[in-house]
Amino acid sequence: MLKINHFSNAILSDINFHLKENENLILLGSNGAGKSTLAKVACGIIYSDKVELFGEKLEHLCAKRRAELINYVPPKLEIFDDYLSLREYLELSRLYSSLSVDEVISILNLDALADKPCKTLSNGEQQLTMLASSILHGAKLTIFDEPTANLDPKKTLQVYEMLKSDVIKNRVIITHDLNLAHKLGYKILSMQEGKIEFFDENKKFFEVSNLEKLFGSSIKHVDGYFAVNL
Secondary structure, eight states: OEEEEEEOOSSOOSEEEEEOTTOOEEEEEOTTSSHHHHHHHHHTSSOOSSEEETTEEGGGOOHHHHHHHEEEEOSSOOOOOTTOBHHHHHHHHOSSOSSOHHHHHHHTTOGGGTTSBGGGSOHHHHHHHHHHHHHHHOOSEEEEESTTTTOOHHHHHHHHHHHHSSSSOEEEEEOSOHHHHHHHOOEEEEEETTEEEEEEOHHHHTSHHHHHHHHTTSEEEETTEEEEOO
């Protein structure tokens, strides 16, 4: 599904991995580790001739075909039109999904916000708007960059349930949230200083010995949850 063959640039060093079709991925790492840069390489925002998507070389894809195969959802909604409503934004986002704009608005309980300008929405509401946009885009693979950042517990649960559902086809999720990573159960790629330090199954990542290797004594595991060991 996604293959990156020994890619390096000023930030990333010899990135080499293969994600099979129907394998979802969590991308972890400290601030500045290169997670967002890797995501932008994978979807062609940063050019590379080392990327393959569903057996096709990314560099050979036209814009339409690339949009069918992959979509990158940034950590923050950028809107330059002061009056563009949530509904209008989603209508512009709909490409390959079989769902209608109204159906997605209903699924994410955004009905009360549908006619409000996107710029007036809270950070959490904007996160849900971007999630709705990604569903309507309907790419075969979607990369979500910090999809639960700035969310209250209720909205975090909404996003978690959507990320676990079949509405989104295949997904790569960039996050700092170890609890989200653990509960989703997806394969994990962990980065440090532009390099891959771990790429394997979720269960192996959360083994005590591996957590101690990666985080030292900074993380503690309590009743199935992970917290900073203050």
